[in-house]
Amino acid sequence: MNMRTPLKNARRLGSAREGTDHFWMQRVTAVANLFLGLYVVWLIASLAGADYAAVKEALGSPVNAILLLLLIVSATMHMRIGMQVIVEDYVTGEGAKVFCLLANTFFAIVIAAASVWAILKLSFAT
């Protein structure tokens, strides 16, 4: 006798209350990006024309570094979901679509990893 509920088979297939995950995450990250993005635009604009020492100190200061890290995580999540929608809309061939979706995920993670590494190095390097 099978004791498993049918929910076991439905989960992770898009019909077990997970269909709106991307929709919701796109809005959560959009709210974060709005405030963090405005802050970072202001931060970078204030560093226009600044020399290396000043830029290094500003990017590695605790408040700026933490807000930059938050923006990097939120923005790369947001842009990955956004590009996935674009790929699903315009790339029709199954093989090309899978390739583009993989490349999209890897691109977002590489941007995030490189940027996080940079902020951490600017924060902790002596």
Add this chain to the structure above:
Amino acid sequence: MSDARSSSGAVNRPLSPHIQIYRPLINMVMSILHRITGAALYFGSLLLALWLTAAAVGPDQFAFVNGIFSSLPGKIVLFGFTWALLHHMMGGIRHFIWDTCHGLDIASVKFLSTISGVVSVAATVGIWAAAYLAQ
């Protein structure tokens, strides 16, 4: 109907008219620009990552990247990056309003679409002017 399939195996169904058949409307233009600016920011993230990693690696690398960014073509790209970011932000705020089921009558849709375009251009010019004046 067995012949009504393309080489990829998809059924060849009739397609609905696409954008070239419609007269451009402000909300439609802003919707298309929202996607285009989103895609531009996607690749623009590479510039921010480059700038941050250059600053982390050392003064020579930072000077090299900063030299590219402060050249005329570099400044044009960064100005476009700023506008794309602000335009996408304004579009995002518009979508937040629409998500709450407000502003969906035609007059409001036109107003919100127009104002987001005006604000994005004005804010971009304002930020660049402020950055220049502060130097």
